[in-house]
Amino acid sequence: MSVRVPVVDPTYQNVYSGKHYAMATFLYDLAIFFFNIAFTIFFRKIHVRGTSNLPPQGRPAIVVCAPHANQFVDPTLVMTQVKKLPGQHSRRPCFVMAAASFKKPLVGMLGRWTAGISVDRAADHLRVCEENMVLYCPDYDKDPLRYKVRPRDGARAIRDVRAVFTENGLLGLPGNLGSAQIAALEAPDAIRVQRPFGHSSAVRTLLERGTDFLYAPKLDNGTLFQDVFNHLHTKGLVGIFPEGGSHDRPSLLPIKAGVAIMALRAVAADPEMEISIVPCGLYYFHRHMFRSRAVLEFGAPIIVDGAMGQKYLQDPKTTVSELLDQVVNALYSVTVNTDDYDILMLVQATRRLYQAAWGNKRVPLAAVVEMNRKLSIGYTKHKEHPRIKHLMLAIRDYDAQLYSLGLKDHQVDELRNPNEKAVYIIFLFLTRLFHVLVFALLSLPGALLFSPIFITCHFYSQKKAREGLKRSLVKIKGDDLLATWKLVVAFCMTPALYAVYAALLTYLTFSHFHPLIFANKIGTFMCYYVLLLATTYASFVIGEIGMDVFKSLPPLFISLIYPSQKLQELREIRKNLSAEVYAMGPAFFPDLDRSDKSERDSAVNSAPAQLMEPALGPESPLLQRCATTTQLAFRNTVSASGIIEAQANDVPGKGRVVTEDSCWSSSSYYGHEAASSFKTPAQDDRK
Numbered sequence: 001m002s003v004r005v006p007v008v009d010p011t012y013q014n015v016y017s018g019k020h021y022a023m024a025t026f027l028y029d030l031a032i033f034f035f036n037i038a039f040t041i042f043f044r045k046i047h048v049r050g051t052s053n054l055p056p057q058g059r060p061a062i063v064v065c066a067p068h069a070n071q072f073v074d075p076t077l078v079m080t081q082v083k084k085l086p087g088q089h090s091r092r093p094c095f096v097m098a099a100a101s102f103k104k105p106l107v108g109m110l111g112r113w114t115a116g117i118s119v120d121r122a123a124d125h126l127r128v129c130e131e132n133m134v135l136y137c138p139d140y141d142k143d144p145l146r147y148k149v150r151p152r153d154g155a156r157a158i159r160d161v162r163a164v165f166t167e168n169g170l171l172g173l174p175g176n177l178g179s180a181q182i183a184a185l186e187a188p189d190a191i192r193v194q195r196p197f198g199h200s201s202a203v204r205t206l207l208e209r210g211t212d213f214l215y216a217p218k219l220d221n222g223t224l225f226q227d228v229f230n231h232l233h234t235k236g237l238v239g240i241f242p243e244g245g246s247h248d249r250p251s252l253l254p255i256k257a258g259v260a261i262m263a264l265r266a267v268a269a270d271p272e273m274e275i276s277i278v279p280c281g282l283y284y285f286h287r288h289m290f291r292s293r294a295v296l297e298f299g300a301p302i303i304v305d306g307a308m309g310q311k312y313l314q315d316p317k318t319t320v321s322e323l324l325d326q327v328v329n330a331l332y333s334v335t336v337n338t339d340d341y342d343i344l345m346l347v348q349a350t351r352r353l354y355q356a357a358w359g360n361k362r363v364p365l366a367a368v369v370e371m372n373r374k375l376s377i378g379y380t381k382h383k384e385h386p387r388i389k390h391l392m393l394a395i396r397d398y399d400a401q402l403y404s405l406g407l408k409d410h411q412v413d414e415l416r417n418p419n420e421k422a423v424y425i426i427f428l429f430l431t432r433l434f435h436v437l438v439f440a441l442l443s444l445p446g447a448l449l450f451s452p453i454f455i456t457c458h459f460y461s462q463k464k465a466r467e468g469l470k471r472s473l474v475k476i477k478g479d480d481l482l483a484t485w486k487l488v489v490a491f492c493m494t495p496a497l498y499a500v501y502a503a504l505l506t507y508l509t510f511s512h513f514h515p516l517i518f519a520n521k522i523g524t525f526m527c528y529y530v531l532l533l534a535t536t537y538a539s540f541v542i543g544e545i546g547m548d549v550f551k552s553l554p555p556l557f558i559s560l561i562y563p564s565q566k567l568q569e570l571r572e573i574r575k576n577l578s579a580e581v582y583a584m585g586p587a588f589f590p591d592l593d594r595s596d597k598s599e600r601d602s603a604v605n606s607a608p609a610q611l612m613e614p615a616l617g618p619e620s621p622l623l624q625r626c627a628t629t630t631q632l633a634f635r636n637t638v639s640a641s642g643i644i645e646a647q648a649n650d651v652p653g654k655g656r657v658v659t660e661d662s663c664w665s666s667s668s669y670y671g672h673e674a675a676s677s678f679k680t681p682a683q684d685d686r687k
């Protein structure tokens with residue numbers, strides 16, 4: 001199999017590598033400046049970790065980012081954060097970008113300013129090829145990969161598919177129901193595809209009956225690989241999202257081989273070059289919401305050298321597959337992945353209960369993401385184990401109780417204690433309500449000024465999400481488009497709207513005041529413009545503080561209207577669940593309580609070494625809250641199997657406590673039979 005290798009272009013000058021500065025570099029920095037302003041307003045906090053894994057200037061590298069959960073926000077966020085790094089680690093990454101995006105007015109302009117590398121996608125070229133040709137599957141059950149064509153109008157013959165289509169071309173169903181690449185053209189009227197179009201009943205019905213279809217020829221991306229090589233050969237930094245398009249799924253989409261081919265072709269063309277492939281995981285807390293938070297994590301780099309390039313020339317398929325496996329593993333090590341959103345919500349609830357063992361101290365964002373990742377991995381591995389099933393059932397019940405009360409987990413600690421007077425709670429509630437009203441009044445001017453933009457952003461982003469959902473096979477609700485179009489709309493509307501405000505105030509000023517006081521119209525306009533922007537930003541900051549106070553009202557209100565005994569029961573449930581999650585942590589989620597020391601604060605370092613034994617006996621408040629048949633079965637199973645009868649140690653002054661060592665007692669948690677078939681992570685490592 002012949003391999004096309006890029007050619008060294010001695011005339012290519014990379015103005016983004018840090019060695020040269022030109023007008024294109026200035027435009028890149030100007031775009032980054034605007035992005036920083038937008039992200040400072042949109043995000044409450046952006047945390048970056050693992051930056052030491054990013055090679056400094058002068059070393060070619062590819063940043064492989066996932067998940068692609070926020071369309072155009074994702075690459076621009078990575079660009080701004082990498083550019084802000086200190087010293088030689090501050091670089092200008094140039095991202096691979098769909099050619100169709102360059103055709104969008106504002107997005108295309110910013111893509112050119114930031115040196116986007118254009119890639120053509122076959123899906124963007126799907127067109128009706130033969131109007132008289134109908135595609136159908138003769139036997140969907142036995143062979144869903146073999147298709148045939150027939151004429152729609154029997155009076156008109158159709159052409160040989162081998163004269164119309166090419167191997168590796170793309171076939172698409174109407175209504176974006178599915179697409180598949182052509183594997184082989186087996187006969188004048190027979191086509192074999194590489195994978196099924198889909199597995200839904202709508203797809204099956206359509207293909208069994210026969211349907212119109214779209215076709216796009218195989219695209220030659222030689223220009224893309226040459227552009228990437230030029231950038232890498234001149235010590236540049238290339239960014240790519242190997243999933244392809246953006247999506248809102250809780251797990252990664254299949255990783256495409258393009259990134260592996262780029263790196264291998266580059267080192268094959270220049271064996272002296274070493275390329276670092278750096279995985280970058282993105283994690284958003286409420287990704288589409290204003291003033292949300294984000295975490296970027298750079299993982300350990302994969303080094304691709306000349307030896308791998310020579311191996312690629314000899315056996316390209318195997319070499320690409322091996323490198324792609326490394327890239328996939330690296331991405332999974334810096335991302336949080338679950339099968340569905342229900343499991344993700346469960347993992348996050350478990351993490352909050354685990355954090356509760358550390359008290360009410362703040363935990364760094366990076367540590368939160370790390371715990372989510374380890375919990376999702378541990379849950380996926382051990383989800384069929386009885387203890388995990390039982391615990392997750394109890395956590396779901398606890399979460400449902402919180403939802404019915406309109407509370408968050410962290411607010412349970414704020415509920416009234418039995419020894420607190422109702423008068424004090426009323427006074428505290430009224431005081432905070434007064435503070436909320438004051439903050440609301442202070443933030444009102446900016447909120448009113450910005451309200452046209454808020455309203456437009458909301459409805460336009462929802463419209464774009466619906467459009468994207470119709471065109472996509474992988475999106476669930478289209479949430480990955482919301483933040484992008486909110487920022488795009490705000491980016492376009494804000495300067496124009498505030499210019500109108502300032503012009504109106506300038507006109508009113510010169511109409512009603514003596515001209516000697518305001519002699520310069522342009523100066524007055526600029527003063528009003530800056531003042532209005534400052535007022536709006538101050539309102540945002542004040543409103544954010546007010547929202548924090550407002551969120552503390554529900555537990556106070558619930559404390560006033562809910563029986564104190566029930567509140568105490570809910571606190572006990574949380575305490576017991578937290579203790580149980582912490583006790584199970586070392587067994588099912590190895591290294592859950594460990595993270596980079598640089599990312600930990602005193603809250604993490606002061607995590608208790610041992611906790612009170614969870615009171616999960618048959619008469620415990622937790623099990624008394626189980627009302628459904630399944631939950632009652634859980635209680636009976638716990639009582640009968642004795643899996644909660646943990647081996648405990650008597651500690652003076654602390655009662656019976658569960659330690660890490662006692663979690664591994666075969667006779668206590670699992671019984672002899674279960675313990676013989678379940679190995680600890682340490683035992684697996686020793687193997």
